[in-house]
Amino acid sequence: MLPLQNRFRVFINNRWLVFVAAMWIQSCTGIGYLFGSLSPVIKNSLNYNQRQIATLGVAKDLGGSVGFLAGSGVLPIWGVLLIGALQNIFGYGWVWLILTKRVPTMPLWVMCILLFVGSNGETYFNTADLVSCVQNFPKSRGPVVGILKGFGGLGGAILTQIYAMINAPDDAAIIFMVAIGPTIVVITLMLIVRPVGGHRQVRPSDGLSFTFIYSVCLLLAAYLMGVMLVEDFVDLNKTVITLFTSILFILLLLPIVIPILLSYSSEHKPAEESLLFEPQKEESSKSGQDVNEVILSEVEDEKSMELDLLPASERQKRIAQLQAKLFQAAAEGAVRVKRRRGPRRGEDFTLMQALIKADFWLIFFSLLLGSGSGLTMIDNLGQLSESLGYDNTDVFVSMISIWNFLGRVGGGYFSEIVVRDYAFPRPVGMAVAQGIMAIGLFFFAMGWPGVMYVGTLLIGLGYGAHWAIVPAAASELFGLKNFAALYNFLTLANPAGSLVFSGIIASGIYDYEAEKQAHMSPPQNFYSLLLRMLGIAPVVETTLKCNGTICFFLTCLIMSGLCIIAVMLSLIVVYRTKIVYANLYGKSRS
Numbered sequence: 001m002l003p004l005q006n007r008f009r010v011f012i013n014n015r016w017l018v019f020v021a022a023m024w025i026q027s028c029t030g031i032g033y034l035f036g037s038l039s040p041v042i043k044n045s046l047n048y049n050q051r052q053i054a055t056l057g058v059a060k061d062l063g064g065s066v067g068f069l070a071g072s073g074v075l076p077i078w079g080v081l082l083i084g085a086l087q088n089i090f091g092y093g094w095v096w097l098i099l100t101k102r103v104p105t106m107p108l109w110v111m112c113i114l115l116f117v118g119s120n121g122e123t124y125f126n127t128a129d130l131v132s133c134v135q136n137f138p139k140s141r142g143p144v145v146g147i148l149k150g151f152g153g154l155g156g157a158i159l160t161q162i163y164a165m166i167n168a169p170d171d172a173a174i175i176f177m178v179a180i181g182p183t184i185v186v187i188t189l190m191l192i193v194r195p196v197g198g199h200r201q202v203r204p205s206d207g208l209s210f211t212f213i214y215s216v217c218l219l220l221a222a223y224l225m226g227v228m229l230v231e232d233f234v235d236l237n238k239t240v241i242t243l244f245t246s247i248l249f250i251l252l253l254l255p256i257v258i259p260i261l262l263s264y265s266s267e268h269k270p271a272e273e274s275l276l277f278e279p280q281k282e283e284s285s286k287s288g289q290d291v292n293e294v295i296l297s298e299v300e301d302e303k304s305m306e307l308d309l310l311p312a313s314e315r316q317k318r319i320a321q322l323q324a325k326l327f328q329a330a331a332e333g334a335v336r337v338k339r340r341r342g343p344r345r346g347e348d349f350t351l352m353q354a355l356i357k358a359d360f361w362l363i364f365f366s367l368l369l370g371s372g373s374g375l376t377m378i379d380n381l382g383q384l385s386e387s388l389g390y391d392n393t394d395v396f397v398s399m400i401s402i403w404n405f406l407g408r409v410g411g412g413y414f415s416e417i418v419v420r421d422y423a424f425p426r427p428v429g430m431a432v433a434q435g436i437m438a439i440g441l442f443f444f445a446m447g448w449p450g451v452m453y454v455g456t457l458l459i460g461l462g463y464g465a466h467w468a469i470v471p472a473a474a475s476e477l478f479g480l481k482n483f484a485a486l487y488n489f490l491t492l493a494n495p496a497g498s499l500v501f502s503g504i505i506a507s508g509i510y511d512y513e514a515e516k517q518a519h520m521s522p523p524q525n526f527y528s529l530l531l532r533m534l535g536i537a538p539v540v541e542t543t544l545k546c547n548g549t550i551c552f553f554l555t556c557l558i559m560s561g562l563c564i565i566a567v568m569l570s571l572i573v574v575y576r577t578k579i580v581y582a583n584l585y586g587k588s589r590s
Contacts, residue, residue, distance in 0.1 A: 007263055007264050008263075010263045011259060011260070011263035011264065012192070013196045013197075014196070014201070014259045014262060014263050015133075015136040015137065015196050015197075015198030015201045016209060016258045016259040016262060017192060017256075017259035017263075018132055018133065018136055018192060018193055018194065018195075018196055018198070019133050019136065019137070019144070019255075020255045020256050020258065020259060021189045021192040021193050022128075022129035022132060022133050022148055022193050023147065023148065023151045023255060024151075024185060024189060024252065025081070025125055025128075025129055025182075025185060025186055025189055025193065026125070026126070026129055026148050026149070026150075026151035026152040026155065027151045027152075027154060027155050027158050027252060028125075028155055028158075028159070028181060028182035028185045028186065029122045029125045029126060029152045029155050029182065030152055030153060030154060030155020030156040030157070030158065030159060030401060031088075031092070031118070031119065031122055031155065031156075031159070031178050031182065032060060032061065032064045032119055032122060032378075033153065033155065033156035033378055033397070033400070033401050033404065034155075034156045034159060034160070034174070034178065034397060035057055035060055035378070035379050036378060036379065036380070036381035036382040036393060036396070036397040036400075037156075037160065037174060037382065037393060037394050037397045038174065038175060038178075039053050039056070039057065039379070039382050039383070040382045040383075040386075040393065041099065041171045041172060041174070041175070042056065042095075042099065042111075045099045045171075045172065046098075046099075046105065046111075048108075049511055049544065050383065050507045050510045050511050050514070050544075050546075051503075051507040051508065051511055052108055053383075053507070054379070054380075054502050054503045054506065054507035055108065055112060055503060055507075056108075056111060056112060056115055057379040057380075057498060057502055057503070058495060058498050058499045058502060058503045059111075059112035059113070059115045059116045059119075060115045060116070060118075060119045060379075061119070061375060061379070061494050061495040061498040061499075061502075062116055062119075062495035062498075062499075063091075063115060063116035063117060063118065063119030063120035063122075063123070064119040064120070064122050064123055064491075064494065064495075065123060065488075065491040065492050065493075065494045065495045066120065066123065066488070066491075066492065066495075067120070067123035067124060067126075067127050067488040067491070076194075077128045077131070077132055077190075077193060077194045077195070078190045078191055078193075078194070080124050080127060080128040081124060081125065081128050081186050081187075081189075081190035081193065082186075082187070082190055083121075083124055084120075084121035084122070084123070084124025084125045084128070084186065085121060085182070085183045085186040085187050085190070086121070086183075087117050087118065087120050087121035087124070088118055088121035088122070088178075088179065088182055088183050088186075089179050089180065089183040090117060090118070091114045091115060091116070091117035091118020091119065091120070091121070091179075092114075092115075092118040092175055092178050092179035093118075093176075093179040093180075094114050095111070095114050095115065095118065095175055095179075096172055096175040096176045096179055098111070098114075099172040099175060100170070100172050118178075118179070121182075122152075123488070123491070125182075125186060126149075126152065127484055127487065127488060128193055129148055129193060130145065130148060130149075130471060130483075130484075130487060131195075131483060131484045132193050132194055132195050133148060134471075134475060134480065134483060135195040135198065135199075135480065136195055136196060136197075136198025136199070136201075137198055138198075138199050138480065139199075139202070140206070140210065140416070141416075141471075141472040141475055141476070142412045142413070142415050142416030142419070142426070142468070142469075142472045143210055143214075143412050143413060143416055144412070145412055145467075145468050145471045145472045146408050146409050146410070146411055146412015146413060146415075146416075146468035146472075147213060147214075147217065147408075147409055147412060149408040149412075149464070149467040149468050149471070150217060150404075150405045150406070150407075150408035150409040150412070150464065150468070151405070152408075152467075153401055153404030153405045153407070153408050153460075153464050153467070154220070154221070154224070154401055154402065154404070154405035155401070156397055156398065156400075156401035156404075157224050157228070157397075157398040157399075157401035157402050157405070158224070158248065158252075158401075159174075159177065159178065159181070160228075160394055160397060160398045160401070161224065161227065161228075161244070161245055161248055161398070162177065162181070162245060163177055164231060164241055164245070164394075165238075165241050165242050165244075165245040167238055167241070203262070205262070209258050209262075212255070212257075212258060213255055213258070214409065214413065216251065216254050216255055217405070217406075217409050218406075218409075219251060220248075220251050220252070221402050221405055221406050223247070223248065223251060224248070224398070224402055225399070225402050227244045227248070228395060228398045228399065228402075229395075231244075231395075232392060232395045343479070345357070345359065345477045345478070345577065345580045346476065346477065346479075346580050346583065346584055347479055348478075348479030348480065348481035348482065349478040349479055349482065349486070350482050350485075351482060351485040351486060351489060354478045354486055354489075355489075357478075358576070359477060359573055359576055359577060360474075360477075360478065362569050362570075362572055362573045362576075363427065363430075363470065363473065363474065363490065363573055364489075364490060364493055365493075365566075365569055366427075366430060366434070366566045366569035366570045366573065367430075367466060367470055367490060367493040367494075367566075368493035368496050368497045369434075369497065369562045369563060369565055369566035369569070370430065370433065370434040370437060370462070370463075370466055370563055370566040370570075371463060371466045371467070371493060371494055371497060372493065372494065372496065372497010372498055372500070372501050372562075373437060373441060373497065373501060373559035373560075373562055373563055373566075374437055374459055374462060374463030374466070375463070375494055375497060375498050375501075375502070376497070376498060376501040376502040376505075376506055376555075376559065377400075377441070377444070377455075377459050377463075377556075377559075378400060378404075378459075378463070379498065379502050380502060380506055380510075380552070381393065381396055381397055381400060381456075382397075383510065383545075383546075383551070384444070384452075384551070384552055385452055386545065387545075387546050387547055387548060387549075387551040387552065388447065388451065388452060388548075388549065389547075390452060396452055396456055399453070399456045399457075399460070400456040400459065400460040401460070402460070403456060403457050403459075403460025403461050403464065404460040404461075404463060404464035405464065406460075406461060406464065407433070407460055407461035407462060407463065407464025407465040407468075408464040408465065408467055408468040409468070410461070410464075410465065410468075411429055411433065411464065411465030411466070411467075411468035411469050412468035412469070412472065414429065415428075415429040415468065415469050415472065415473075416472075419476075419581060419584075419585050420585060423581050423582050423584070423585040423586040424574075424578075424581060425473075425573065425574045425577045425578060425580070425581045426469055426472060426473040426476065426581070427469065427473050427570050427573040427574050427577065428570070428571075428574045429465060429469040430465070430466060430469050430470065430473075430566075430570040430573075431567045431570035431571050431574065432465075433461070433462040433463075433465035433466055433469070434462065434466075434563045434564075434566040434567045434570060435462075435563070435564075435567050436458050436461055436462040436465075437458065437459055437462035437463065437560075437563045438560045438561075438563035438564050438567070439458055439560075440454070440455050440457070440458025440459040440462060441455075441459070441556045441557075441559050441560035441563060442556070442557070442560045443455050443458065444459075444552060444556040445549075445552070445553050445554075445555075445556035445557045445560065446549075447548075447549030447553070462563075470490060471483075471487050471490075474486050474487060474490060476580075476581075476584060477577065477580065501555075501558075501559060501562075505555055505558060505559075506552065506555045509551075509552070509554050509555050510546050510551050510552070510555075511544065511546075513546045513550050513551050514544035514545060514546035514551070515544060517544075517546060517547065518544055
């Protein structure tokens with residue numbers, strides 16, 4: 001038996017504790033997905049039109065995606081989390097002061113800066129959590145990324161439920177809660193989340209631990225969905241809502257059982273520690289490493305395509321023969337072996353090296369079209385539900401958060417099966433998710449019965465799956481060494497898509513249709529609609545509401561078509577990376 005003090009040290013440095021703490025932080029980072037609830041409050045308080053609200057949404061999306069400082073590796077993990085917490089409380093806290101008239105009303109550009117700063121804190125949280133946990137679980141990237149990003153997506157529903165318990169008479173109180181709550185949680189946990197050499201903590205029980213986490217995720221999603229529907233259809237008193245929220249907190253705390261049991265009940269060393277960490281052996285072979293790398297690089301350059309398709313044992317035999325011949329020829333001076341200039345896919349890339357690779361840009365533009373379309377629907381969910389005659393927009397914000405959560409968890413789980421069991425490229429999951437989104441957007445455009453329930457289901461699942469699959473695929477194709485920088489560049493696809501789809505297309509069409517319904521529009525033709533979308537036509541400085549499916553009909557049809565293009569781009573990535581994934585995961589299946 002280890003002394004209690006040593007047990008506590010093992011507990012603090014347990015990679016599962018880091019994972020659980022990161023899950024708790026992520027559950028507070030779904031602020032961006034609450035914009036569907038925040039935007040009606042801002043719109044009514046400051047008398048904004050839809051284009052102005054869309055501009056705020058783009059600023060929020062940009063803040064939630066730009067994290068070059070967070071991904072630079074200059075700051076320690078706790079420093080990244082601390083800066084994010086300070087940005088969160090400053091940005092959203094100042095917005096709350098403006099909406100409650102405690103400070104003078106600011107121009108639109110100042111509001112954009114405040115939302116950018118507040119949302120940028122979320123980027124710091126995401127980066128710190130993902131970098132720490134992917135390094136601690138290098139062999140389980142899909143499940144880890146899926147679960148962490150899933151809790152980020154579920155944050156909107158969790159914060160909405162907490163706000164229902166508070167039951168504040170002032171609508172702006174939800175922004176105050178967004179400013180204070182995540183800041184407290186992050187500052188409390190920021191010293192726990194960090195890399196702890198998790199690759200040396202692999203245990204045979206890890207599979208059961210992941211199964212337990214997945215079970216908690218499903219239970220949490222089902223519970224939140226049930227509570228949300230009960231609260232929507234039944235008028236409950238504050239005591240019952242407080243009870244529901246207390247049970248929610250218990251479910252969120254359940255995963256802490258894993259690091260406690262592993263640290264205080266386990267007597268054996270990690271099963272693979274001795275296999276994964278042999279520094280003396282590494283040092284002794286260091287001298288010959290450069291020569292071997294050169295020869296192996298030459299073998300990789302010269303081997304034929306057919307060689308990659310052979311069984312693992314035969315492939316290794318052929319490569320060894322080629323390598324031996326190259327060693328002999330190099331020793332005799334018959335050939336001159338050159339080190340290749342850059343890494344191959346599956347090795348560690350810098351951001352600049354990745355930026356000249358076609359696969360990286362294919363993933364980026366596929367993500368831009370797919371996640372940009374999904375984010376546009378999330379940001380406009382309040383106006384979309386109002387236009388279709390629904391009074392309570394919070395219920396749909398919670399629903400899309402729950403489906404977003406399940407999409408992320410499911411995307412990580414099933415994409416891991418695809419690569420582990422079949423050695424097939426993970427981006428195939430992106431193509432499936434984008435196909436689901438295309439169907440959901442078409443459903444929204446048609447305005448069929450139950451559209452908000454079916455549409456939020458399909459959009460939430462598809463959008464969420466992107467953020468489990470893309471980070472894991474990027475780490476596989478371009479390495480873990482500079483993962484933070486690569487991830488933060490890819491997230492720029494979100495605000496880029498939002499800028500075009502929400503800031504130009506959706507808001508322009510919405511305001512155009514609202515002015516038509518108010519008999520304030522110019523002649524009704526395509527030219528005037530195009531001017532409205534581009535922001536060239538005069539803007540009516542009044543808050544107008546659009547009613548009916550026509551408000552988002554054309555927007556959803558356009559984005560449905562763009563998602564189909566995204567499917568094609570993802571399938572191109574799948575075709576181009578088959579050999580890479582066969583090399584990465586094919587050997588483990590032999």
